[in-house]
Amino acid sequence: MIPAARLAALIELLDGVQGAALPADRVAQRYFRERRFIGSKDRNWIGDALFAVGRDLGRLRWRLDRLGRAPDGRALVLAQRHAEGDERSLLESQFSGERYTPAALDADDRALLDGLDGLTGPAAEAMPGWARDNYPDWMEAPLRARFGADLGQAMAAYGERAPLGLRVNLLKASREKAAAALAEEGIETTPMARSPLGLVAGRAALGASPAYRRGLVEVQDEASQLCALACAARPGEQVVDFCAGAGGKSLALAAAMANKGQIHAFDIDARALGELKKRADRAGIRNLQTRRIAAEDDRSGEPLPADLAGRADLVLVDAPCSGSGTWRRNPFARWQLEAADVERQATRQAALLDRASALVRPGGRLFYAVCSVFPVEGEAVVAAFLAANPDFRPRPLDGDWLAETGLKGSGEDGAALVLLPHVHGTDGFFVAAFERA
Ligand SMILES: C[S@@+](CC[C@H](N)C(=O)[O-])C[C@H]1O[C@@H](n2cnc3c(N)ncnc32)[C@H](O)[C@@H]1O
Structure with a gap:
C-alpha cells in the first residue's frame, strides 16, 4: 500500500471505531478480516497508527473542538499528522483524491490546518488536564480517587501499548x-x-x-495471572468460577489444581462457555464443567445449582465492569463510557457478589475481581458486601506466590490486590479476598 492509501484505511477504520459499540481492537480485527488484501506490514502500520490516535484522543478532540470541527476520522487523522509534524505539502500530496487515497484537501481542511498552526505554543498551554491526559472530563473525580497526584503518570502509562x-x-x-x-x-x-x-x-x-x-x-495479561495466583486453588478442591466467560481464569485455576477436584465454570453467556470448553480441551484440562446460569433477573435460563450451595471451597467472581483497567489495549473505550455506566456496573457487581457468596462453604474462600481502577467498583463494593454479610471477613492475601511476585496485599487487612499500569506495568486490576466464618 502507498502511504496515502494507509491513511485512507486509517480514516475509514477510525470512523468505524468511533461509531461502534465494540472495542477498537475487535473493530480493527473485523475490518482487516473483511479486507484480506491488506498485507501484514500495512496491517501493523494501520494498527499502530490507530493506537497512536487513541493515545492522543483527548488532545486531538480538544483542538478540533476549539476549531469547531467534528472529531471524525478525517479530522482526527489530519490533526494527528499535523501534531506529528507532517508538512502541509506532504498532506496536500497524500490527501490528493486519487484512487485509494483520501479525498483531496478542501477549504475546510485547509482552515483546520491553519487553525492547528495557531494552537501550538502558548495556546496549547490552555489545554485542560482531561485533554492532556486523555480522559473524558467527567472522569476526573473517579480517576483521582484512585491515582491522586499520580493521575498524569498513570494516564501516561495507559498510553503505552500492552505487550x-x-x-x-x-x-x-x-x-x-x-x-x-x-x-x-x-x-x-x-x-x-x-x-x-x-x-x-x-x-x-x-x-x-x-x-x-x-x-x-x-x-493472558499479567494482572489476570496474578489474580488467579491470588486465589491459590488447590488440587482436590471444589471451585466455582462464577463469571467464567471464555475462561481465562478458569484455565489458570484448573492448571493450579493439576486436574484434581472440580472447576465449575458459570456464565450467562453460552457462547463464551463454548469457547472455554475448546480452550480447556487444548490445555488438557479434565476437571472442568461449564454451566450456563440465568442472570438474577432472567427466568428463562437455568437457576443457580442448588447442589453447590454452601459447598464450594473457593468461589471467584470476576465480575463484568467498566474495563477501566484495560485502556492500554482499548484506548478508545474510555470515551464510550458514561458516569451512569459505572454506577450501573457497581450495582450489578454488588448483586453478583452477594449471589455467588451463597455457594461458599463455611471456612471457604471468596474472591472478587474487576479489571477496573475505579474505587466505586472495587473498595466500595467490598465495603458494602462486608457490611451486609457479617459471616464473611476479609482474608489477608498469603501464599508463596506473594513473596515470589514481590507484591503486598493492600487495605487495612492486606486482603486486596490493587494492580496499576504505572506501578506494576500490568492492566489495572482489583482483587479482594474474603473468608466465610
Ligand atoms: C470480566 S468477564 C469474565 C472474564 C473471565 N473470567 C476471564 O478470565 O476470561 C465477566 C463475565 O461475566 C459474565 N456475566 C455477566 N453477568 C453475569 C451474571 N449475572 N452471572 C454470571 N455471569 C455474568 C459475562 O458474560 C462475562 O463473561
Whole structure:
C-alpha cells in the first residue's frame, strides 16, 4: 500500500471505531478480516497508527473542538499528522483524491490546518488536564480517587501499548520448556516481571503457532495471572468460577489444581462457555464443567445449582465492569463510557457478589475481581458486601506466590490486590479476598 492509501484505511477504520459499540481492537480485527488484501506490514502500520490516535484522543478532540470541527476520522487523522509534524505539502500530496487515497484537501481542511498552526505554543498551554491526559472530563473525580497526584503518570502509562502476555500451562510444560518451544518457532519471549507463569512476547501470530495449538501457553495479561495466583486453588478442591466467560481464569485455576477436584465454570453467556470448553480441551484440562446460569433477573435460563450451595471451597467472581483497567489495549473505550455506566456496573457487581457468596462453604474462600481502577467498583463494593454479610471477613492475601511476585496485599487487612499500569506495568486490576466464618 502507498502511504496515502494507509491513511485512507486509517480514516475509514477510525470512523468505524468511533461509531461502534465494540472495542477498537475487535473493530480493527473485523475490518482487516473483511479486507484480506491488506498485507501484514500495512496491517501493523494501520494498527499502530490507530493506537497512536487513541493515545492522543483527548488532545486531538480538544483542538478540533476549539476549531469547531467534528472529531471524525478525517479530522482526527489530519490533526494527528499535523501534531506529528507532517508538512502541509506532504498532506496536500497524500490527501490528493486519487484512487485509494483520501479525498483531496478542501477549504475546510485547509482552515483546520491553519487553525492547528495557531494552537501550538502558548495556546496549547490552555489545554485542560482531561485533554492532556486523555480522559473524558467527567472522569476526573473517579480517576483521582484512585491515582491522586499520580493521575498524569498513570494516564501516561495507559498510553503505552500492552505487550502480548502469555501464561504457561504447567499441565503441559515448564516456563523454560514453553519458551524454548516458542523460540524454535521464531517467537522470542522474555519472562514476565512478576507472574512466575508468565512470558512476554513481541508481536506474534500465535494462532499459527504449534506450541500454542498444543496448549503450552494461553494469552493472558499479567494482572489476570496474578489474580488467579491470588486465589491459590488447590488440587482436590471444589471451585466455582462464577463469571467464567471464555475462561481465562478458569484455565489458570484448573492448571493450579493439576486436574484434581472440580472447576465449575458459570456464565450467562453460552457462547463464551463454548469457547472455554475448546480452550480447556487444548490445555488438557479434565476437571472442568461449564454451566450456563440465568442472570438474577432472567427466568428463562437455568437457576443457580442448588447442589453447590454452601459447598464450594473457593468461589471467584470476576465480575463484568467498566474495563477501566484495560485502556492500554482499548484506548478508545474510555470515551464510550458514561458516569451512569459505572454506577450501573457497581450495582450489578454488588448483586453478583452477594449471589455467588451463597455457594461458599463455611471456612471457604471468596474472591472478587474487576479489571477496573475505579474505587466505586472495587473498595466500595467490598465495603458494602462486608457490611451486609457479617459471616464473611476479609482474608489477608498469603501464599508463596506473594513473596515470589514481590507484591503486598493492600487495605487495612492486606486482603486486596490493587494492580496499576504505572506501578506494576500490568492492566489495572482489583482483587479482594474474603473468608466465610
Ligand atoms: C470480566 S468477564 C469474565 C472474564 C473471565 N473470567 C476471564 O478470565 O476470561 C465477566 C463475565 O461475566 C459474565 N456475566 C455477566 N453477568 C453475569 C451474571 N449475572 N452471572 C454470571 N455471569 C455474568 C459475562 O458474560 C462475562 O463473561
